[in-house]
Amino acid sequence: MSHAAGNYARIFAVVRRIPAGSVATYGQIARLAGLGGHARQVGYALAALEDDTVPWHRVINARGEVSPRSDGDDHGQPERLEREGVVFDSRGRVPLGEFQWRPSPDSE
DNA sequence: AACATGACCATTA
DNA sequence: GTAATGGCCATGT
Numbered sequence: 001m002s003h004a005a006g007n008y009a010r011i012f013a014v015v016r017r018i019p020a021g022s023v024a025t026y027g028q029i030a031r032l033a034g035l036g037g038h039a040r041q042v043g044y045a046l047a048a049l050e051d052d053t054v055p056w057h058r059v060i061n062a063r064g065e066v067s068p069r070s071d072g073d074d075h076g077q078p079e080r081l082e083r084e085g086v087v088f089d090s091r092g093r094v095p096l097g098e099f100q101w102r103p104s105p106d107s108e
Numbered sequence: 109a110a111c112a113t114g115a116c117c118a119t120t121a
Numbered sequence: 122g123t124a125a126t127g128g129c130c131a132t133g134t
């Protein structure tokens with residue numbers, strides 16, 4: 001482990017933990033990955049992502065909507081989420097209060 | 109090294 | 122509810 005780019009692995013590891021049917025926000029991922037406050041880096045890491053084993057489509061912004069990307073293409077993110085049970089409202093946003101991922105309450 | 113851009117977030121008005 | 126501001130960091134030119 002080591003160093004550089006290590007942050008990316010951390011972010012991917014957390015994203016992989018998101019269960020199907022749930023969504024997580026960039027800030028939430030950053031916080032869980034130990035990068036609290038660096039939400040931007042999470043988005044940047046996912047942008048450079050090329051691994052299909054990472055459910056990047058389950059990561060959305062704090063507004064509950066799919067963030068518009070520079071490519072202008074959502075890569076079918078909303079479609080994938082609906083396919084897993086996630087629902088969008090009339091405004092095209094997901095009710096975080098219902099679908100936001102809740103980390104395993106290990107020590108609870 | 110400096111500058112500009114980017115799948116962001118929280119606070120304040 | 123919307124609008125504007127500051128912050129924080131990686132990458133490419």
